[in-house]
Amino acid sequence: MRANKIKRRAPVKLCDCGMAAATQILSDKWTLLIIREAFYGVVRFDDIRKDIGIPKAVLSNRLKKLVEQGILQKVTYQLEGERTRSGYVLTGKGRDLTLVFVAMMDWGNKHCLDGKSAVTILDKNDLQTLKLGLIGEKDFAQIRGLEDIHIRLKL
Amino acid sequence: MRANKIKRRAPVKLCDCGMAAATQILSDKWTLLIIREAFYGVVRFDDIRKDIGIPKAVLSNRLKKLVEQGILQKVTYQLEGERTRSGYVLTGKGRDLTLVFVAMMDWGNKHCLDGKSAVTILDKNDLQTLKLGLIGEKDFAQIRGLEDIHIRLKL
DNA sequence: TAACCTGAGTTTGACATGTGAACTCAGACT
DNA sequence: AGTCTGAGTTCACATGTCAAACTCAGGTTA
Known part of the structure; x- marks a missing residue:
């Protein structure tokens, strides 16, 4: 492993970390x-x-x-x-937990369920398939709001 | 509340649900x-x-x-x-848990930490700010892979 | 060489939480 | 009046959590 990546302390204190706060609730x-x-x-x-x-x-x-x-x-x-x-x-x-939900679902489907997924997430209006990901500033406008999505069961 | 949205059973069984599988581990x-x-x-x-x-x-x-x-x-x-x-x-x-991590961080920052966030996620190459979201098929190519991102501390 | 220090655990025993089964209680149905 | 159902509460026991003490191996000091 690359030793230069090793840290002795996390750079963000637990009390300043949204992730840590979220885990305590969820x-x-x-x-x-x-x-x-x-x-x-x-x-x-x-x-x-x-x-x-x-x-x-x-x-x-x-x-x-x-x-x-x-x-x-x-x-x-x-x-x-x-x-x-x-x-x-x-x-x-x-x-607002929707993205947490989707992220966990994607991970679970990929790593615990052999890639099988029981649902697809669609754009409510044009029924386009949606995917969760990190995207750059110039595409922020393409991000769908929670009101614009629809969860469809497969089959 | 809109009674037509009420269901008596979840449409996806626990054993077919990636989200459920993920929760049992995490x-x-x-x-x-x-x-x-x-x-x-x-x-x-x-x-x-x-x-x-x-x-x-x-x-x-x-x-x-x-x-x-x-x-x-x-x-x-x-x-x-x-x-x-x-x-x-x-x-x-x-x-591969990165997106789960980011989703929880975003939610925790917004709802538990008054919107303050301690880190920004950037594109490793052009240092563009990245955001997590659901986007449509024609923009799938804009999604950054895990190798292309960099977590930067604020201040 | 012996004594000590540090990191990475395991053991111990008190305390807290989780669990299924039985109990309660209120509103609707017969 | 008696029964059913939904939404809990209570109980007694099993499991998990915790802090503190113990172990054990490598490296350091004297």
Whole structure:
């Protein structure tokens, strides 16, 4: 290995590091799976529980924390012919996790799932395939906003 | 909330979901912080420990798992005038976490750190500022590879 | 050569958290 | 009035976390 790249200290202190701050909120066995449910539109306590197999006590605790942190909000809604219920949906702060979500999905598909991916991300308007990447200033205008994208299942 | 968006089940099973697979590997209080150290070039057991404040027993355990999973590899290296030592550096699979890293950093900076960011990501060649985003097919060629980027500290 | 220092762990034992099963409680249905 | 369902809470036990003490190998000092 190239010894000149070795550092004895990280150049950014934990308290100045957005990545470190984010991990403290997101890095828990269940939290990101709960947020995944929210992205897919599953809002009910028992539905989330059945989908991901989380113990009730833990789900209750995590939902509480996610609401405190402003990532989810508790809302009241009513499905056709059903009574009103409460559910948990993403706030703006929560929806802003989209790129984290996509980045993890891409990595997981490539390295844990033999490159298979279950969804494609499309431009909502022209249905063009979208890809996550780092791009230069002159192309910033080409970046799609969260309102302009659509997640489509394959097959 | 728009009731038509509510689902009773996630459309992608956990076992087919790259995101879910990724969370099972990464979602632990310390794992992503250890990977952060690796990105910054901190490779030694004790240096990592001092930087992030992780207990030795836990660090030992996590490094073992990260090596098993092929995200880090244990290497032998020698600094000028020091004896040979072993350290932990990113593999290709580990470096592929760059976009996850950047996505989490962007989110954490925006939502946990008042928009302050400690680093900028530049094109290694023309020092253009780079940004993470979803872009359309005709611009795929503008996406920078991991070899072409450079993380610069602000100030 | 012996004593010491440092890095990289392992062991220990108290404490915290996670877990599944059983319990609660309120609103709607019969 | 009794039952069902959704959304939790409580319990008792297994697992994980933590700080401090211990180990062990190489290199340094006396």
